[in-house]
Amino acid sequence: MLTANELRSFIMNGLPCDHVEVLGDDGQHFEAVIVSPAFxxxxxxxxxxxxxxxxxxxxxxxxxxxxxxxxxxxxxxxxV
Known part of the structure; x- marks a missing residue:
């Protein structure tokens, strides 16, 4: 089962990010705030x-x- 922390790591390792927050506690449904200069x-x-x-x-x-x-x-x- 995927954790919010693992998902955050996947995003940060694949995309240049200034800030990433990931919430989710059931392993399948997640909410994320992602700040990236790539956008x-x-x-x-x-x-x-x-x-x-x-x-x-x-x-x-x-x-x-x-x-x-x-x-x-x-x-x-x-x-902010």
Whole structure:
């Protein structure tokens, strides 16, 4: 069973990130906040596609649902 910490590591190892928070306690349903400079100049859908690309087959096998809030570092600085 996948943990939130493992999912966070997968995201951080596959995408340059300034900040990643992952919540989820059932091993299949997760919520994530991801801040990455790789999102710069891209639409939200493209942000999500980048994350899905990093997670690859885990999205079909280990992760049933992943709710994401994605931000560029500039957008994130306005949120905090």
């Amino acid at each position: 710069q100049g891209k639409r939200t859908l493209q942000h999500h596609q980048l994350v899905y690309g990093v997670l690859g087959s885990r999205m079909h096998a280990e992760i049933h649902a992943l709710s994401m809030k994605t931000f560029t570092p500039e957008e994130w600085s306005k949120q």
